[in-house]
Amino acid sequence: MTDLFRFRPEMRFADSGAEALPLYLVTQGAPLPGGLSAAQQAFATAQGFTGAAGSLCLLADETGALAGALGGIGGAKKRARSRFTLAGFAAKLPAGAWQLAGELEEFDLSTEALGWLFEGYRFDRYAEAKAPGARLVAPEGLDAHRLEVMAEAEALARDLVNIPANDLGPAELEEAARALGTLHGATVTAVVGEELLAQGYPLIHAVGQASPRAPRLIDLRWGDAGPEVALVGKGVCFDTGGLNLKPGSSMGLMKKDMGGAANTLATAHMIMALGLPVRLRVLLPAVENAVAGNAFRPSDIFTSRKGLSVEINNTDAEGRLVLADALAAADEEAPDLICCMATLTGAARVALGPDLPPFYTDDEDLAEALAVASQANADPLWRMPFWVPYEGMIEPGVADLDNAPSGGMAGSITAALFLRRFVTETERFAHFDIYAWQPTAAPGRAKGGFGQGGRAICGALSTLFAL
Template sequence: MPADFSFLAERSAMCFADSAKDARPLILVAPDALESKLASLPQAQAEFVRAQGFGAAAGSVALLPGASGVEGALLGLGDAQARERTRFTLSLAATALPEGAWQLQGDLTPDALHDAALGWLLAGYRFARYAPDAAPKARLVCPDGLDRARLEAMAAGEAFSRDLINTPASDMGPDELEAATRLLAKRHNAQVSTISGDDLLAQNFPMIHAVGRASPRTPRLIDLRWGESGPTLTLVGKGVCFDTGGLNLKPGASMGLMKKDMGGAATVLGLAHMIMQTGAKLRLRVLIPAVENSVSGDSFRPGDILTSRKGLSVEVNNTDAEGRLVLADALALADEESPDLLICMATLTGAARVALGPDLPPFYTDDDALATALSNAAQAAGDPLWRMPFWAPYEPKIEPGIADLDNAPSGGMAGSITAALFLRRFVTRTPRFAHFDIYGWQPAPAPARPKGGVGQGARAILTALPEVLL
């Protein structure tokens, strides 16, 4: 039965108000300016605000009554510490305000204004495929000076990523991930080709085939291309649609979130939407090795030695370190074209979470200029990243002696770094390469980020592209 992707259609919640006409004022106020602001209001409104206990905490809202109902609202900015500790706090107003159009009033820096507008759009996301969940109906008038189309492209791309990650593996296997990619391609007049099943062996993708062959859901390599001129950008995303751990079976508690193990694929697809929707002048390629790491008599085994597309032999010391195997074949293919920029995104290691937590994904690159551009863009886009090193002294850890490489070095230390070093071995021709070890999941609700799937790094990459590529 064909997959139903009607839930991936863009929703009205992911856009701004169509017009400023009849928009009510949303007045920004800091705690230290609250009393002076109240003094400027009609007495009845000021008393009503005080009765609500409003103290201008970050993201808090106080409605202002008028003769015909609510005629405006105050929106708290919070103190400096609150603004530093929490992203997108002003987006809380999106769910607290009544239906209708709202227009910000008050002074914000350009970066803060961008965060407020983007956060409002992101707060409109709801995953309602399996149960109804009404999106907020308050709409923001896009503030002057901001690129509305670009902000909406960012929000729609993020919604696409979240939808893909949130969909359980029962409805998001390799076939469905390919269908979602084709849906995206059709929208943007891109081309998609796929190599699947035993054709992976015939066309020299042995590690993708080895990881996916145990599942009745056919493994494949999905290849999307878009754009006819400009510099070349290739995105590679890990598409492990469910990860049991293989014969090194995960315990149940560790398996519960493994529908998100295709978060790298979901994120590069969301980023691809942002790039294509904004009409970036480049040639884009997206490669997704899509597999399910299952258990059967045909499972690849601990101790197996696989020969990769690159020709490097890999000793399998843990079948639960499968992501780097499928990525290696995809990266080798990408590297054969030597694109101007090659980016890999994957929910790859628990070590990255131990080091930096769920909210701050590390990235790796040998290019200092690229690293600086990504770090600056992460700050500007409200999409945090942290550079980690390709630490050469750890290279011996991934060299087992019996083969060229070890997919799971013993000892358990520096796991994110050794995984990144493993992937770098498959990129030898491309001048600029970056690997992102993302989490792809929001463990608890936060402003503009409900609990569930989340894209990480995509907006930062999009923001950095003009400096590093265009």
């Protein structure tokens, strides 16, 4: 998995000293920019260029050589419906360095530059996939290094989610964490197989025991000063549903059920690469939810690391089980913040769709910091409530907790309430119910694995702890 951290020049800015051609941004219906020759203006008019969103008109000089391009950005209403308007040009422009010009005040240039970098991603592990050759010179005033680190993290999250389960199981996820640790000088340990029972992680063991690929809890630590931040990510490398077997139509994307772990590692990469002064701990419960004679069963009851008993009413609600033991371990140190990331419920997608993950927290300062950082870092989030009147829905009577309340109502909320029961010593806790998948290709967003939540968390850390 060390190849996950390879250098990707297509996801970096062009050298600022490169000889760059201008890409003039033109609002639909606006006059053509000044500085064009009469021949260039006549050519653009003859081509019918109006500034319509996504339209492109290449410009030549008097010798016929490429001299620049006009990029249509549409009107304000059209731009509001696109996350990365300029990323679409990266795939259309000829190879080389390009410099933005024209109506730059219409854009959040940091977001647009980040989207351009994202457009350079291609998943080429199994088949050739050529990335765009057009490179952007970082607009003046932007923190180019920070944006490039975010792009690196995005590539890591996408790669991990995109790799199929036959090549990425619990052991390979551990290998990826160790490679990240080596890159940044972090320490990584793991509790594997039957040792999970010996060291007090019964729920992680129960979910993963039916697979020949041993379950494990991966533990990465980095930094020796500053606030302690614990990141916990769901690492279900494939989810058959267990004995509550998923239908084939629901199993097709289950390689992405470790999207929480993928995005947690991506977040950790940003924190470490940017040198944020925190004590970081990453906990990844990595399992494969398989079917075998020793698989855990509906109606089984297990006592968790926290001491809470859990009745299993659906083996396909396994993510919250492995997270419960990992959260309990994180909570034992009472860190300054715990963030949990998981591809946890279909209910979240029904409520908010694939593009807008909900997050849950009781801490108002944390909620505000995440909301602001999500906007500033092109990382959409929406706050949902830990709705206390629903607590009774996760209490089955025969055990402390029910892993899958009947009825299907408020599924994302009840899952979040379940997880909160395992965080009792830490004041600041947030849970992110992410999708980690882009269903259809769009500018800056290739179809497939996708990063969600990590950039908002990094931005919020700076606000919360004045880093």
